[in-house]
Amino acid sequence: MSEVPRFWRESKHRYRLVGTRCENCGNLYFPPRDICPTCRRESINKMKEEELSGEGEVYSYTVVHDGLEQFKMQVPYIIAIIKTKEGPLITGQIVDCNPENVKIGSQVKSTLRKVRTEGKSGIIQYGYKFILK
Amino acid sequence: MSSIVSYGSYVPRYRIRAEEIARVWGEDPENIKGGLMIYSKSVPGPDEDVLTISAEAGKNAINRTDVSKKTIGAIFVGSESHPYAVKPTASILVEALGLPNDIHSADYEFACKAGTAAIQNVMGLVDSGMIENGMAIGADTSQGAPGDALEYSASAGGTAFIIGRKGIAEINKTYSFTTDTPDFWRREGEKYPSHGGRFTGEPAYFKHVLTGAKRMMEMQGTKPEDYDYAVFHQPNGKFPTRAAKMLGFKDEQVKDGLLTPYIGNTYSSSMIIGLSAILDKAEPGDRILAVAFGSGAGSDAFDITVNDSIKSYKRDRAPGVMEQINRPIWIDYANYVKYRGKIIMRGE
């Protein structure tokens, strides 16, 4: 399935953790939103892009054994919810470590990695993953 | 005259030992270690490639300086293992690093000196006043054919330089020497490179590296004693050690830039990651002779002087080269071939 535009549209957000801040209430959102769930119509045209630092700590995690086909080479792989320094929770993989070394509270930072590839001839879809600090 | 404004490197964490590769191919590890002077090499993870490595190295270079990304007017990436044959790594980096869209960009190729070719071209754009600052990256995830000598050395890593008019080190001069010498090549569509065996030594590596170094010292009126550090292209540990001796350099001048014994040959990052390691400990006034070699063949030489600005340079904002070399995750040959895509999967 060639999904070039669908991937391209989100690439800025997936490469650099660009979220949106509601200028009405000040809440920061990642993944980015066009409408603030707190302010709703008061937030129209008031959502401004803001880049997160990628720093955070593990809020919860699991080691996936029965995973998705695209990630076969990495099984078992770690999926985690990261509480970012700026506040929002982000879901992603933790890579380059032994699962035993991951705990709730472990400090992490984001890094750019290959996430999916569309076979041998499709595009490479890059995005954020996390590594232990 | 251009200067190095900032620099940064990235080495993947996975490592495989020479004896583990030797075990599988029935070779004597001591022969390999003694003959090539390579003890281990870096292995990119299954989710790493030249783009991700360049992004990390580039991020490290950007983090260490307060120069605004808006002033970066060019990005060139040199590699012999770009993720796409057509679709430049440099264009993806513009988005990945958040560089301005008003920017010159292209990918470079010249075997292991693609990164230094990129540096020279950024220098040209800076010196001509076309741009204020520019970024040049050399990165690779090169492959060695199974059972071939190159399997011990072909590794992964990347180094990024931001070049501008004022920085932490002046590039006093750069010189290049090019001939048609087919010592190492890969035909279009082939998975692994081929090489000329012993032909890669004297007519290739040594001729071009020695010429590059000698011509530079002639032009600059310098002798080996005038340099605090010398760093050469390092396909293994032996060649640069011998080249240094032949030119009259001492071990102390060369040892800080010699990284291949631990992380293998990072190809387009090979010489410049050594330069990065040297800059990690350089002091104001230090002078460096740096010569890269690219098969095919050519050499790029640089005469560099570190200045006082390095004292206030924010090196600690990114991990240095030795810090990254010293956090290995050891893997065996089975995981190595799995990560390197050398196993034929269904549908391939």
Place this chain on the structure above:
Amino acid sequence: MRDVYIIGVGSTRYGELWDMSLRELASEAGLKALMDAGIKAEEIDALYGANTSAGQFIDQEHIAALISDYSGISELGIPAVRIEAGAASGGAALNQAYLAVKSGQYDTVVVGGVEKMTDVPSEVANEIIGGSLDAEWETFFGVTEASIAAMIAKRHEYDERVKREHYAVFPVISHKHASMNPSSHFKNVIKLEDVINASPVAEPLTVYDTAPLSDGASAIVITADKKKIKESENPIKVKASTMANDFLSLHDRKKIDSFKAVNKSVKESLKQSGLNLSNIDGYEIHDSYSIGSLIQMEEIFGKEAIKMVENDEYYFNSSHPLNVSGGLKAHGNPLGAVGLYQAIEATIQLRGKAGERQIKGSKNMLIHNMGGLGTTSVTTILGVE
């Protein structure tokens, strides 16, 4: 407003039904329901079809039209629409049909749910089920639904000092009950140690913590037609039907180990029916994951939920019979159909026809169908008048 009753139910068995296609499953369940209701096709005012992901499992959309066609009622031009709300599609279809009949626009409606999940390999099924999460910000990165449940479990253990045994017990209960239900996918009895030591899916959850991929279809007939209700042997009243939703992704919730939407829809159903929990004789909840079961019960009973685990109160012959059908875990989990099977089990129990797994003297049953982990919540209360 009028009262709505269930007057007919019908279901296929649930399992890996290799020789049954989606349309065959749906027709079988639909026909059984009509026969049980004693009505003819001409008496149907509308068909609501529940299905979660036929487009990805078997390349088929426009499901309600397909079901209606292969059940033989297309000639009559009966309106047919598909309802989808993740794995809560069945319950949501029941809710929508109930509202349509209650409004007076329709008198008699057939609600059916069907899912055909075993035509694809399991890694592909994982990706398809991942369509109920956030495709761009969860599934894209390798997240599976089981990994979401696992992260909820880890955080619940961390924050609330809940132990592994407190939720690993729910599959044991479902299997025990399923062994008494002939239409179940699995009929084997299992022990707590089996759950904890089975192959890991997403740590700490094992294959026994997660409901299977099953094929199956279930249908019910509801009506407000007074004559049909009178003629029905055992009409079961729909005393309440409510829905509530939460953020799609776990990472957008204020607390990742609670299901706010469940709390809301259950409270509203109790209010709507004028009942309280002491009036409820049995529960069918969405036990897609063991930890999900615990949290649903905590949303209903608060801290008491764990005490009930410790006192074995969830068995069919105890004080709070839970998933006496065998639940999703053991009776089976064809996504679009399960919400309707919950209603069928409740109906069978309330009619007194549940055989060896009968909840004695049951008058009111509460069923809860969920999409995702706490994302869509549908609560229905059924009872004898």
